[in-house]
Amino acid sequence: MKRNIVIATLTAAALATGGTVAAFAAGDDEAAETQRQTHTSAQAAANRDDDSADDRDDDASEDRSALSSGSLSAAEAIAAALKHTPGTALSVDLDDDAATAWEVTVVKADGTEYDVRIAPDSGKVLGAQRDTDDDNDADDRAEPAAVKGAQTDAREAALAAAHKGTVTEVGIDDDHGTVAWTAETMKDGKHSEWNVALDTGKVTQDRDDD
Known part of the structure; x- marks a missing residue:
């Protein structure tokens, strides 16, 4: 009888520990997903800034190209x-x-x-x-x-x-x-x-x- 009680106690402890581990694992997954979303948003903003800078550089490049091809002011x-x-x-x-x-x-x-x-x-x-x-x-x-x-x-x-x-x-x-x-x-x-x-x-x- 005592042996059964001990086994039941150990089983309950194992289940409790497993649930805690699962909870921690779920928390880690949520944190990782939040980090991925934050990184993605930051990367998208950086890409937009790069695109704007590229557009300005393209305009300047076109002007330089045309002006360098001739001397007409x-x-x-x-x-x-x-x-x-x-x-x-x-x-x-x-x-x-x-x-x-x-x-x-x-x-x-x-x-x-x-x-x-x-x-x-x-x-x-x-x-x-x-x-x-x-x-x-x-x-x-x-x-x-x-x-x-x-x-x-x-x-x-x-x-x-x-x-x-x-x-x-x-x-x-x-x-x-x-x-x-x-x-x-x-x-x-x-x-x-x-x-x-x-x-x-x-x-x-x-x-x-x-």
Whole structure:
């Protein structure tokens, strides 16, 4: 009888110990799963940051590639576009299509707007297409009015900004309540943004530039 009691006691103790071990094992599994989820989330965030950095690097690489393939500057691209399509230049930038051309926006005396593409290596006009998408857009009408009679035109703004680096884009901006030329430059692989005053041609750092 005593022997049976001892066996029963040992069996109960073994079961209790086994349950405790199982509980600890389950706790370890949950902790491991939490660690895996945390690691996965951190890795996903890091990948997103890497993707954003890669996009910025790709943009800079495209600009460098286009600019290194020829010596045509933004100011020269504007001059070539105006020679082909007389009018007022509103903007110039490296075309988004692999940066294979300068694209100059020109508004003619009759108000029609054209996008003139200029080869960055030779200055040859690759084509001129009328922009009819936003002819009645208020912003499009305001831009020619803003630069009309300005002492500094797009070409002169590009020349002024060139002292800060290689100009990759020039346009009109009124985000801060004051209409001015804006210019993007590249120097030592870094993009910077500048404002160029319409009256004096003075170049200042864009307040939104990081």
